Amino acid sequence: MSDTTIKKPRPKHLDLKVIRLPLPGFVSILHRVSGAGLFLMLPVLLWLFGSSVGSPEAMAQAKSVVANPLVKLVLFGLLWAYLHHFCAGIRFLLLDMHKGLDLPTARKSAGAVLAVSLTLTVLIGAKIFLG
Template identity: 70%
Template sequence: MSEAIVRKQRPKFLALHEIRLPLPGFVSILHRVSGAGLFLMLPFLLFLFDRSLGSPESFETYKSVVANPLAKLLLLGLLWAYLHHFCAGIRFLLLDLNKGTDLKSARNSSRIVLVVSIALTIIIGVKLW
């Protein structure tokens, strides 16, 4: 017996620019990206911490590094990454407890995470600089 094999025509590549991700999925990806960014920037943060506590000369090095506008922008990005990771982590802990798992509340909690993390970043960023 010979059976005809029917194959579906599948795309040869995945068009990422055509995928419309829902807001909870977007928050989930940002949570992973912010965690990875915080982990990868840990040596820089430890360097700054070391320079700030070593001696008066090393504190001057710390002040010169932090005074650079590029470093300030990087630190502001790290501040947002920390705050977003923290807020989204609380959201995911609540989801693990089966709180807010329906579609409407999941979308609302995603919006809240984005708004709160950006608002806290702006407030703390203005206070710091």
């Protein structure tokens, strides 16, 4: 190393309220959060599925549970988590194949993941929950 290089002082701590995360980093964190949420809600989803195919009485019970507005909100969140995880997963597979690694393309693909997942969530959620 030459003596002409200037070293920036490294922060002693990371103030998370001050740091502004770039869009690709935000999408990456949301990908992890959505994956964890889907994994943690798997027992509930399996119970709902098992109830829906079990017996007519169990189906009626599952319908009454899903009719609750709070449960609908949670299921809407799970729908977003699934769609975001799917879209971001495709983006990360393309990045693993060295497609779209340059910064402008990475920012555009991160924005596309957010736009597509939110749009699909609204469209599919409206179709499911509003009839």
